[in-house]
Amino acid sequence: MKLETNPLLYGSIGAAALGLFCGLQRPASNLTPTDLEAFANGAQIRYEKTYPYLPAALVFGLVSVSCGVAWALGGEQPKVAIVGPQIAPEPQSWNGQVPFAGATESFRVGNPAAILAARMRPTLISANPRVGKGLTVAHAYRQAQVKQGAVVWVIQPKYHPKEHGYLAQADNVLGFMADSLESKEDVDDICEQMQKFIFAWRQLPQRPKVLIIDELAMMKTAFKAWYDGFLKSQLTMELSSGETDDRALWAITQSSLVGDMTSSAFPEITFRAAHLSHCKGGEHRAGAVVAKTGNTGGSTGAHLHWEQLQGGVAQAPQKGYLVWALNGRKPNERLGDTIALYQAIVTKESGGDPRAVNPDTGALGLGQVMPQNLNCAWDGKPKSNCSWDYEVLDRDVSPQEFLQNPEIQQQIVEVKLESALQQQIQAGHDMNTAVKRVAAEWYSGNPELAHDTRPQAGYESIKSYADSAAEKFHRLRQENREK
Structure with a gap:
């Protein structure tokens, strides 16, 4: 130039x-210099x-x-002249491999297992659930064993049978189900075992060696005192250790505590709750407490992050699906109709008061359910129509428990109304007639009396009740659609 x-x-x-x-x-x-000497002797200078x-x-x-x-x-203006021939850049070829400083081989991008195994560095592995963290780490430790002769120890607090295959080749595994520990003594015992396990791994003379600790989010919740008092300091020390060439801790965690739920009635849909403080795995019946909201992961405050997925693809969560999931009832195209019908009947029966008790009949709660429909031993004699609690929850619910639990009330009333509405629609009735017949059956026990105008012992006639419930149903359904 x-x-x-x-x-x-x-x-x-x-x-x-x-x-x-x-x-x-x-x-x-x-x-x-003369001025400085005079100043040192106490004289004033300028x-x-x-x-x-x-x-x-x-x-x-x-x-x-x-x-x-x-x-x-x-x-x-200054002028610039470029002297010499212009050379066109040659296209570069790439084999998909990236070399690492000090490594004897290159690694294909997207092969974290090979990178973990070759570098043998203390590593915190954090990712969303169901993305293959366990499989990646399993490949990594096997490569470390085969190529470098590494000794691998593992702490797995969610030692489900599905995890056994991943860890089958590890040299030593401390595996247990943290959410199955029933007492403080059980928790204290497993904490002591984990502590001894970590110290024993640290004292191993073999090098290189790897310690894998899985489910840190679960550890932090299930063993909070031990985590804060012991494990946190050990993680800090090992993850910042200078002995990175022959001793490595691989700690695995999720970005937040997440629970995936499916219902046996419609297994194609998965519900995902994130940022939980507690989540209990396994199979549970309707009404069981399986998780608690929290502030885990990238969260700024306690809340529930809720997702709905079908075939692994995220969907917009549909109103009422959680209720159906917990009830074990498959959603249908009339879900919005059932919700509006429930709201109309509850408004008529109790005005939305879950503790309402009818002084004349003893009917209970939001939907004014008769005690006979809840407890087979209500008066000491078996009843033929006492199966609502077993039909919906597959367990006995006493009238006292029913009155104290609005969620159980809603579950039972919604399922029974949904079933009754489906029966009327399948019988060929239009929606308006079907709603009136369901209301008449709820009020009197007989859908054929939807047009009965006779007073009911101090209460409104069956026709008046059914017409009023139908009017509320149509208005509420329209309001729900507009929300």
Whole structure:
């Protein structure tokens, strides 16, 4: 590259540089060695600060400005000429491998198992659930064993049978089900075992060696005191250890505590709850507490993150699906109709009061359910129509428990209303007639009395009740659709 000469431009730049250099010089003083000696002996002296380079800086600055103005008024611009032939860049080929410093082989991008095994560094592995963390680490430790002769120990607090295959080749596994520990003594015992396990791994003479600790999020929740008092400091020490060439801790965690739920009635749909403080795995019946909201993972406050997936693809969560999932009842195209019908009947029966008790009949709660429909031993004699609690929850619910638990009330009433509405629709009735017949059956026990105008012992007629419930149903269904 060659620049054509331009004295004014280069003179301006050079003068500016010299002026800046002079201006940045340290100031001088008027003190001499004699003055300093007199000052040390207690005499008073006069101190003055001088700037000997300031005049030169001003002169260079003036020259720089003058040259710059003269160059600008002359309308000249610097010209750049590129000398030599232009060479077109050659296309590069890439085999999908990336070399690592100090490594004897390259690794294909997307092969974290090979990278973990070859580098043998303390590593925190964090990712969303169901993305293959366990499989990746299993491949990594097997490669570390085969290629480097590493000794591998594992702590797995969720030692489900599905995990056994991943860990079958590990040299030592401390596996257990943390959510199955029933007492404080069980928790204390397993904490002591884990502590001894970590110390024993650290004292192993074999090198290289790997310690894998899985489910850190679960550890933090299930063994909070032990985690805070012991494990956290051990993780800090090992993950920052300088012995990275022959001793490595691989700690695995999820970005937040997440629970995936499916219903046996419609297994194709998965519900995912995230940022939980507790989640209990396994199979559970309707009504059981399986999780608690929390503040785990990337969260700014306790809340519930809720997702709905079908075939692994996220969907917009549909209103009412959680209720159906917990009830074990398959959702259908009339889900919105069932919700509106439930709201209409509850408004008519109790005004939305879950503790309402009818003084004349003893009917209970939101839907004014008769006690006979809940407990087969209600009056000491078996009843033929006492199966609502078993039909919906597959267990006995006493009238007392029913009255104290609005969630159970809603589960039972919604399922029974949904079943009754389906029966009427399948019988060929239009929606308005079907709703009136369901309301009449709920009020009197007989859907055929939907047009009965006779007073009911101090209460409104069956027809009045059914017509009013149908009017509320249509209004509420429209309001729900507009939300």
